[in-house]
Amino acid sequence: MPQFFLNKRLILLLVSIIILVALIGFSLREREELTVPEQFLKDATGWIQNVFSKPQSYVKGVFENIKDLQNTYSENKELKSRLDGLAKLESDVQQLKKENDELREILDKKDSLSAYSPIQATVIGRNPDRWHELLIINKGKVNGIEQNMAVVSSNGFIIGKVKSTQQFTSTIQLLTAMDPTNRISAEIQGTDSYFGTIEGYDVERELLELKRIPYDAKIQKEQTVVTSGLGGIFPKGLPIGKVVDTEPDEFGLNQTAYVKPGANFYDIQNVMVVKRDMMQPNLSDMVDDEEEEL
């Protein structure tokens, strides 16, 4: 008799392992959208998290204020020194902006890769197991958020993209997550700009890897890296970080630059979801055109 029970347990274990593998396989597929029950569960917990997030952000705010007070003096000193340069910079920006608008008008070019409209959102949850680096925000499809939109932290640096959306909440995948599909077309700004793609995160050194830069590119430290807008979804010119180090890749055909991200990936309260104004042409249209040419 005990032998029989042992077998029953063994079968249960085996069946559950099969179910486990099937479920993981199901959820690892490239999914356009989550299933309806999943969306419902996420929205329902999102509602509860929303209730808790207000007192949480208040408590955190109090502690941060105290921390801020401690270094007010040194901060004030530094800000004052920067203030002198600011007035000139401001007038320069104004002038350049105006000039840019005029030139655009002459060229009759209205759309720009760098134009975008932001949607403000608050972070209401974060993945506690720290493997997946996902955030949950309190805006969803109702507010016009779509999959793959860029997400920017409150200080303007890019932190990730929208992984999935529900009616009232959405999930953000941070740049630090290891996901081969998480790629951003980026540009190193300088006298010559070089293009590459952000393709991963070095956990040990806490640096982003900017790969596929031409081998002859001369890259200096402290050069700024921004999105290039060539990927089709992200707008142009969102800052990512600064170059720390470069090294040739394994075959010597390209270079890899290590980029120190400008955003803090641990302390995120408010984010901005960025919707690009310029529409991406339909892929099928482009394919058709090419065929005609041939």
Added chain:
Amino acid sequence: MRKYLLPLLFILFFILESLFVQTLPAEVFNSERILAPRFLMIVILFMTLYGHRDQGLIYGLVFGLLFDVVYTEIIGIYLFMFPLIAYIASKLMRILQSNIVVVSVISILSIVLLELGVYEMNYLINVTNMDFSLFLNQRLFPTIVLNVAFIIIFAYPLKRIFEKYAASLRED
């Protein structure tokens, strides 16, 4: 009323994990170390060991699924790990005496088991490429320290809650 109190407690701890990660700035410790709260696992274990075993396993299953759907978007890992570990712990308790210290030690061992299991599975499906020694130093040890602190604070209240619940079940 009593009936709904227990699911509420579980939901509270479920939300608390996310709130904890969000509130705690990693710089407080050292940003190189990753602290993962496993409060829900501990509560499920105490439920299984002090409250009702089968109900504890069902709570493990339900909240494992919820954890997968809401936090990781990969269904299966926690759905499988929570009940499995609760079951192993309940089997272990048959041999050992149910003393609060013993239960606490078992909970810590269970968290180690959970972390290892989740790491192995994530490694398998290529969510992470962290190597094992890095995993030990960067994740496992800080996580154990954090959860030991949680157990020290919450072990006794949790034991009281679930023992009361078990007593009320016996009365019915």
